[in-house]
Amino acid sequence: MPAPITAEQTRVDREALLDAAERLFYERGIQAVGMDEVRASSGLPLKRIYRLFHAKEDLVVAMLRRRDQRWRASLAAHVEQVPDPRERVLAVFDWLAAWFAEPGFRGCAWVNAHGELGSSSEAILAEVRSHKRAFHDQIAAWVSAAGEPVAEPVFLLAEGAIVTAGITGDPAPARHARAATAILLGAR
Template identity: 35%
Template sequence: MSEHVKREPDAARVPDAAEAGPRRVPLTPGARKVLEAAGRLFYERGIHAVGVDLIAAEAGVTKKTLYDRFGSKDQIVVEYLADRDERWRAFLAGYLERSRSPRSRALAVFDASRDWAERSLPRGCSMINAHAEITDPGHPAYAVSTGQKAWMLELFTELARPLAPRRAKSLGRSLMLLHEGGLVAYGMGIFPDAIEHARQDARALLRAAAPAD
């Protein structure tokens, strides 16, 4: 995807999508098939519940190819999360580019999440789900999921800055809470249209914080 998020002069400075870091595994055709199958299976059934034999079979690839490319299941998990994060950031970038006002840019994250969620199974956020399974902070995938959330928090903070410069940190955290709450409520099917509801709450919050914009 594009290396740079288009930056308008008056727009808040936002973490670059390219900061996701270089891919560690070259995507040969076989590797691509493995990553596609692993991504689908991990998301649908959970990471621990999916074995490498199944991944290889679903990818139409032998286990030898799988291990030649990735070296270990752990590395497949890392690539799975990094790949989803990368695609999410690219998806989100389109929404941010299309939004002009500071407030609509902040809300665009919720729009993107809602639309992103609608296109797949209602299984919620892959980072949250992965974090629930990977409990060892030393696991190479641990930092990917926590790093993605840290990036999202920084994003919300920077999007909040033009609206409330002195309270950007606090407002960013509030937006983050609503966003994560929406993701979880959606993923667990607690009530319908949870992400849209979170968006409405975020809108009210932004209006209260910066009535002018």
């Protein structure tokens, strides 16, 4: 009889699985990647994978949720080191520019997931909406601290830059959105 699986082993297996799924789904798309590829990449047997996540949809939701926490924490760490509230808002676009220039950048994982499965999966749609609300709220808090009532246009500039950079493969939309945001922050 095999030894029981410990909580630590479950945690390690779950992280390995999420790492593999995130890399594959982001690089190639959710529907293009089969669970056999996730199994091979994670090194876990399918039986173990389905004990951790009962369906591929559950794995996708968990992957998006974990990515959201890491993505927004990285953004916040960058932005919140800037002392001036106005410059803090502009730092959002500096962080986006660096992200857009990373090797393997394929746009927004949530927009990509929505495009593939948002109309057929309530769970994925809910996770995408949750991420977008949280990102909106982050930006709104930074814009509010700058004393300007322009949270909505700044959020739309950020979202537009993300989508445009994902489609074009060019980090320049972050620079253009930053310049437009600077004008908004200066306008009364």
